[in-house]
Amino acid sequence: MSTSQTRYGTPGTKSAEYDYLIVGAGFAGSVLAERLARGLGKRVLIIDRRPHIGGNAYDFHNDDGLLVHKYGPHIFHTNSEKVFQYLSHFTSWRPYEHRVLAQVDGMLVPMPINLTTLRMLYGGEFSEDEAVRFLAARAEQLPEIHTSEDVVVSTVGRELYEKFFRGYTRKQWGLDPSELDKSVTARVPARTSIDDRYFTDSIQCMPLHGYTRMFDSMLDHPNITVATGTAFKDIPASVKYDHLIYCGPIDEFFDYRYGKLPYRSLDFRHVTLDQSQFQPAAVVNYPGEDVPHTRITEYKYLTGQQHRKTSITYEIPSSEGDPYYPVPRPENFERFRKYQELGDASSSVTFVGRLATYRYYNMDQVVAQALTVYARIAERETKQQRPYKSIVAAA
Ligand SMILES: Cc1cc2nc3c(=O)[nH]c(=O)nc-3n(C[C@H](O)[C@H](O)[C@H](O)COP(=O)(O)OP(=O)(O)OC[C@H]3O[C@@H](n4cnc5c(N)ncnc54)[C@H](O)[C@@H]3O)c2cc1C
Secondary structure, X not given: OOHHHHHOOOOOOOOOEEEEEEEOOOHHHHHHHHHXXXXXXXXXXXXXXXXXXXXXXXXXXXXXXXXXXXXXXXXXXXXXXXXXXXXXXXXXXXXXXXXXXXXXXXXXXXXXEOHHXXXXXXXXXXXXXXXXXXXXXXXXXXXXXXXXXXXXXXXXXXXXXXXXXXHHHHHHHOOOHHHXXXXXXXXXXXXXXXXXXXXXXXXXXXXXXXXXXXXXXXXXXXXXXXXXXXXXXXXXXXXXXXXXXXXXXXXXXOOOOOOOXXXXXXXXXXXXXXXXXXXXXXXXXXXXXXXXXXXXXXXXXHHOOOOOOEEEEEEEEEOOOOOOEEOOOHHHHHHHHHHHHXXXXXXXXXXXXXXXXXXXXXXXXXXXXXXXXXXXXXXXXXXXXXXXXXXXXXX
């Protein structure tokens, strides 16, 4: 649990007044709370119905003192210097390049597929040119690309599709890749070099003391009141605020007027083992349908922690539970668009973050989105504060 939880109160019942109420203390809500308080001197109440700050990026030290990500591994990677500089006000970093192996044909091979993967699966010494020709010879020529299966089969061929993608996708989505839109696998990461880094972004690192410590630092401001374990619907009418920033599910906000927006969920099984290491990489993917989990994460690789024990998490996809991945089907996005129209018409509410915009975003994208929203608010505020004459002069 976050150490700073002790300083969080529940909002007072006697006419507490704020400029902003922010629902959701993940990246979207916390960036906006920090900016509004520090940048514009606003009084902010930020709430989360979970018992902690940090949203899905929340990490904590378990009973054995191992740093664990409660909602699965969160690896920071970005090409945005602006996002990195902003977050660097609240944390130092440890350099970290993420690597993933996949269990295929009884071996642990690099994922994304690269030169080493091909060498291990097919033997022999592939050169880069030979690998390009090898994949091209297997890629199926399809007249049109509609589905996720089409994307993969037309890039690396059916055999690698079946080994790496079909089972993983079926487990992840509960749907066959032939039933999923091509956008799910818009680009098949197959490399013909030996680069085995999972991400290729220019900036890859982890917050030195974890995400929760970083969030603690962001929200540590006299103008910010944090109330965890508090749902939006529980905010008493006596709490007054001028504007609402809502980072929760947009369909819930509008009482599911057009029906629920479907999500895929995950069950995280956290296990601590009485051994210093469990697997040879931070994450091992299990594309096989003989086991229910899609991947296992071992946190010590991510955190750099030295400990005689190790902590791992199994991820088991599920149709029930917390909303994690919007199900990418055209009818769902159509339903979202109807909610979005309602949102656009509500001038006293700003919708920000992955749940309010029904999109899978990486952390850096959500930070960028929140900074953009803040810039818009700051511009509006500045205009409102300018004397009448100068507005006329500028018009
Ligand atoms: C398994 C998994 C792994 C991921 N790994 C990575 C990764 O490696 N790298 C990366 O960049 N991104 C990763 N992500 C994405 C990352 O989690 C998101 O980008 C980020 O969490 C989005 O922040 P957010 O503030 O929009 O949403 P969230 O973090 O979900 O925060 C929203 C918060 O709002 C609260 N809330 C909702 N409704 C209400 C309500 N009515 N009242 C009060 N509180 C409410 C929720 O409890 C939640 O805490 C991963 C996501 C998942 C699911």
